[in-house]
Amino acid sequence: MRASIHGLGAELDRSIAGAFRKYGHEIGEPADIAVVGFEPPGGDDLLQISLDRWEATIDGARKAFFAMQQAARVIVERRASGCIIVVVPIHAVRTSRACGPAAVAGSFLATAAQVAAVELGLNGVRVNVLAAGPLAHEVPARTVDGVPLGRLADPSDIASACVMLASPEAAYLTGAVIAVDGGYAVTKASGGSPFVGRA
């Protein structure tokens, strides 16, 4: 099948594209599989961030929303079946200090994805959410202290989950929010948020 990737940073884009190609998909349009997301906004407390940072976050979510919509339209118009994978930061599932913008935009897109799943099921479009992180190239090293699996995420962890969600093995998955996070979101950690002051 053909896959397209929108809005994710270079590391994730490269890793997901590579994983899809290894599986046997092509990268291009018109796509049967669309992976959409936004680049994580920098972290600081919500009372500290600039209005520009807020607007940039909203803009990232906006672009991802309309990329989802366009992907859905393409699949529906071709009367194909396909899937959309929305990648959001793990902060959408469990937030922390200085993760407000990521939490807001992530939960925004996750819910939009679920509505899309409800509306488009009969059109053969599955829409699922991957709540991803904490990614090694995005977070301070000590974030690993809060990860039950004892390591930070590699882009390839997210890429494999994308391959799974796009595969026939996931044929009955739609509207799901799946955390690919080494257990980060199911437990608290001490030591304070590593994300403070990284604006």
Place this chain on the structure above:
Amino acid sequence: MTGAARERGIGRGIATCLAEEGCDVAVNDVGAEDEAAELVAELRALGRRAAFFKADVADAGSVERMVADVEAHFGRLDIVCSNAGVADWQPFVEVTETSFDRLVSVNLTGAFNVCRVGAAAMIAAGSPGRIVVTSSVHVQMPFAEMSVYGATKAGLKGLVETLAIELARHRITVNHIGPGWVRSFINDASPSLQTENDVRSTLDLIPAGRPADPRELGRAVLYLCSEDGEYVTGEYLRVDGGFVVGKY
């Protein structure tokens, strides 16, 4: 109280309940001056101070001016209810940029502006405070043709939970309430509530078999804003007659 003027709205229900329990109320709305004047008169008849502050919550500068005016008028700010919201109904594949931007700017950016400016005022005054955001049952169960509305409400959950963590050390609690069906102005344009049959179908989905009275949302806000609510933060209080708790 933002988005408080409309006659049948949740904002009015909240304002009334808070005033009944001793709050002076700054009534904000983007318009509806006549309805706002009626509400202000009713609140004053309860023996409270009340006044109308017209502002568009989507505009950060307007919100800053408004909060400064509220403080000048009333003195210390203790409670911020970020309630202003708009809705729209469009199939996901037909959502327009105009609709997206309108809902996001009011529901999400508006709440961000109000919470931020309100919190900054309370912190500067060194006083404890309460912030209550009106989200929706959509945070637990979004509805078809309401992708952007539901998304903005889910975004509010992220906003409230993050602010709750960040503002706790300033003794400010931050929570959200989840109304289900309220017979308010926001729902007048809903395509699924136009006919008697529509209404009956919707009532079938609500275990309690009726819409909420805005005062029921008001009493929930009152709890969160009271001394009893001091240890409640980052929480979601759904008041929906059981609308979204089950499948059928």
